[in-house]
Amino acid sequence: MKVLIVGAGGQGGPCASILSRDDTVEEIRLADLDLSVAQKVADKIGSPKIKIAAVDATKSSEVAKLADGVDVVMDFVMPWMATYVMKGALTAKAHYVNSAFDTPFWEEIAEGKTREELTLCKDFEAAGLTALLGCGMAPGFINVLIREQTDNMDRVDSIKIRLGKAKTGGGEYDDIIVPWNPGWAPIQALKDCADNAICFDQGKYGYVEPYAGIEEWPFEEPVGKKLVSHHSHEEPYSLPLTIGKGLKYCDFKYYVCYHPAALVSLGLASNEEIDVKGTKIKPIDVCAAVLPKAGNAFLTEEPAKFDYTDKHVFMSMQAEVQGEKNGKPVTSLINCPQMTTPCQPIYDLFGTTLVNVALPAVCGAKQIAEGAERGVIFAEQLDPQRYLEILKATGYPYEWQVTLK
Incomplete structure (x- = not known):
């Protein structure tokens, strides 16, 4: 090939x-x-x-x-x-x-x-x-696993996708006081948090405001319970289009990370110009000036950090698929832990x-x-x-x- x-x-x-x-x-x-x-x-x-x-x-x-x-x-x-x-x-x-x-x-x-x-x-x-x-x-691998489950159902009622992250080994309040770095382009990540998100509800597509639908979701440990909210993502677009079987509800919710949530709520993720002492600026440009620049993690990958990553950096992606099989309600919970560990064998x-x-x-x-x-x-x-x-x-x-x- x-x-x-x-x-x-x-x-x-x-x-x-x-x-x-x-x-x-x-x-x-x-x-x-x-x-x-x-x-x-x-x-x-x-x-x-x-x-x-x-x-x-x-x-x-x-x-x-x-x-x-x-x-x-x-x-x-x-x-x-x-x-x-x-x-x-x-x-x-x-x-x-x-x-x-x-x-x-x-x-x-x-x-x-x-x-x-x-x-x-x-x-x-x-x-x-x-x-x-x-x-x-996500989208991708999780969609395939969802399809595997929906193939075994006669009717599909709802698909809920959740993604949570956690880091251990630091201070109790690191999530609040340590500078934010999402691990990829920070400004694009911030824009994703600030955008209205799609939600497929009652068989129809509709948009919801940033951080709408906040709820607590019980991820597997060590990620544990996390606040999640609607997040701009691809799955709620494509899955209702392709799965069929009477699907009425589909959403994607991401864990509520304090830093971008604060920036969005303060209006600092906006592209709309504001006047600051006679100068027109876009608030998001201020964020772009102080946030870390996008890097290339592939080129800077350090094997010396693999052991720390295995022990302290965690991600959990879950999908809950509800439907009916042989006239009885059925729920499939797909749980995908961190996909980049164990580091050394990978x-x-x-x-x-x-x-x-x-x-x-x-x-x-x-x-x-x-x-x-x-x-x-x-x-x-x-x-x-x-x-x-x-x-x-x-x-x-x-x-x-x-x-x-």
């Missing part, structure tokens, strides 16, 4: 590392707007399979030229650039995968368009190609621990290359059994739990 990776940053680097160790992959074209970033990633991986190039992802012709002859284009640039990269893949007659999506698909789905009516769906279908949207961890296998987004995307790419529904599809439309077979075949030492009620 030949692959073009667009974007050599925090997800593109791990993706290239994973693919470089895959015997079924013969060529990896790693492209980024900043050629020096692609070079640093290639140097760290040290595989002869990798060839680097510069690309402007908003120029479909550049993407198409680099994609000539590849089987799959994997997109790890900003979600709003998706259609540009998709058009490049389509021109090159290659399949397409991304780990996140937003415009124009969010608006089209909320407006009630069918999957076949989505941008570029008919074009990919006519070309015999698949554009797989949202195939990272690092030895893939050359990186940062596999939570990249590895699910790689599995999706391999699956659509061997055969899947054509057109624009979402992760939950993949055959879940085959997807999990591909994942397990990588040797990834990960386990999740499903509890039936």
